[in-house]
Amino acid sequence: MGMDWYNAIALRNGGYKSNAMFTIEGVSAEEIFEQELIKMLPNYQSVLDAGCGHGDFTMKMSQHSKSLIGFDNSIEMITIANKSLLETEISNVRFIEATTKSELPFADAQFDLIYDRRGPTSILNHSRILTSGGTVYGIHSGALNLVKERLINNHFENIQIREFNRAKYCFPNDAEFTKFLSGIPGNPDYSLPEYKEELDKKIEQHKINGKIELIEYKYIWKATKP
Secondary structure (H helix, E strand, O other): OOHHHHHHHHHHHOOOOOOOOOEEEOOOHHHHHHHHHHHHHHHOOOEEEEOOOOOHHHHHHHOOOOOEEEEEOOHHHHHHHHHHHHOOOOOOEEEEEOOOOOOOOOOOOOEEEEEEEOOOHHHHHOHHHEEEEEEEEEEEOOOHHHHHHHHHHOOOEEEEEEEEOOOEEEEOOHHHHHHHHHOOOOOOOOOOHHHHHHHHHHHHHOEEOOEEEEEOOEEEEEEEOO
């Protein structure tokens, strides 16, 4: 998916976030990732949030961090993030527009922790900005083999990958499920008439005993730079 998709989501939803209403049954991998990250952050001096979106999560993590920079390839996301930052008293966060498709505007060994919360896994190709002994930590839902390949090809060590599929999202109706699907990176706006047939198939696929349920599949990876 291109940058236009992220800019459109930012303008439509006020950031990279879903307006869909749903409940979660079971322990979400997202919650595990967040709680583990909170415990990690105080141990690092300089942290990078790769693919920070509209910045809400970055600012939430700032209370546990010494210094934190978030970057995103969407100018609309960064505009929202910087506007939100100005409305706070947070002083240890900066937001920057950047992309992993080109050289990142950071110094060699600038960070000792890089975390990636559903951001660009290609951040693993930019290990020069991570200190020796530094940590990469991330969560994602796709391209597991590519992540494994990038961790190996960029010579990361102590590689740990955990897969999760025990939590499920429960939607109260078709409309909320449609909002959720439309907010997934790369997906079209399923509320548009031209996607009705495809949407109907997805609704039918995920209906269980009359309820719409979606199993959460995520994986968390962690590794260190030699």
